[in-house]
Amino acid sequence: MPSPAVDDYLKTIYHHTEWQDDRITPSQLAAEPGLAPSSVTEMVQKLAAQGLVTHRPYGPISLSPEGTRRAASIIRRHRLVETWLVRDFGYTWDEVHDEAEVLEHALSDRLLEGIDERLGRPRFDPHGDAIPDAAGTVHREPFVLLADAVPGHSGRVLRVSDRDPHLLRAVEAAGVAVGAEVAVTDAATLRIDGADVALPDAAAGAIWLSA
Template identity: 80%
Template structure:
């Protein structure tokens, strides 16, 4: 792949890792996320550090610099606007948009992206509940809690469902759980929506976030 595309994919993965938790990504985690050999990741991280896009010491975690954060936010913005566009304008399901957006995010011009943003009404969140950075790279997130960490009786709205597993997205949707829906936690695998209790796959406990 073109070198700039590879850089964007690295920065995007590092950025995404700390959106919903606070621990910085390690080289081994980054290699696993990108399905690359650790030696390849080490070499690229050194290049990113030399370009001032990340900070990293040997065997330590990797953090985005201010310049890296700005560039990562820009490509994340592209990806999530495209996902939102595909759902709203073309009828894609939320489990179908990720791979399409991976291709299109590198192909659309800034001008077209701005028109898409305008047509969509400048959305703040994508179909999965992930925040869309604004043109300045800023995002707004409410306080959140992972379903696995939410106590029984916790009431809130569904903020986000991870898009990593399309099968899980389909199962969550089939259970009637949608981003924005008010729910009450029965346990890590069961939510009450209105008067009904819905069972979720066990994996959902670590893939669904609620308002805190």
């Protein structure tokens, strides 16, 4: 049966390797906001018993094929809801996460399909994260984290992390948007439309560019 607690764990494990390759460890999972550290070990054992993750004691955690499918399904719901709220209800990209956390568990499959059709089957949410299709497939192009990009690198802004609403607002105020063509001056500065734009603190670890 669907369980919001199980879904939240699967989403967190899925998120961890979307934009980098290292698998999540139990200590990293326990440090995630919204997850109770005291319950991590018990929950990971429960997920493993259900065939949703693979894990050895104290080692990193990976989603099984079934776990990946289930995680992609709930992430699809979350990101479609975020896109819907921005496009049809005037929400800003820093306001949608908490609303989507609630609504992703409440929507029927029929309503979700209607939302997807109404939006034109979007491939990315307002933050640039890929929206899995109904089969759980995602399409993502090669990327580089701004902190790892060399000066002079040119590309499009593919994604801005939605973990910190304050940072999202500061990035938007600086003129950075998903899809914008930029050139890297340094980790703290982007050239946009011929002008150097100073970025807020922590932005270099929250912006991904096309490789």
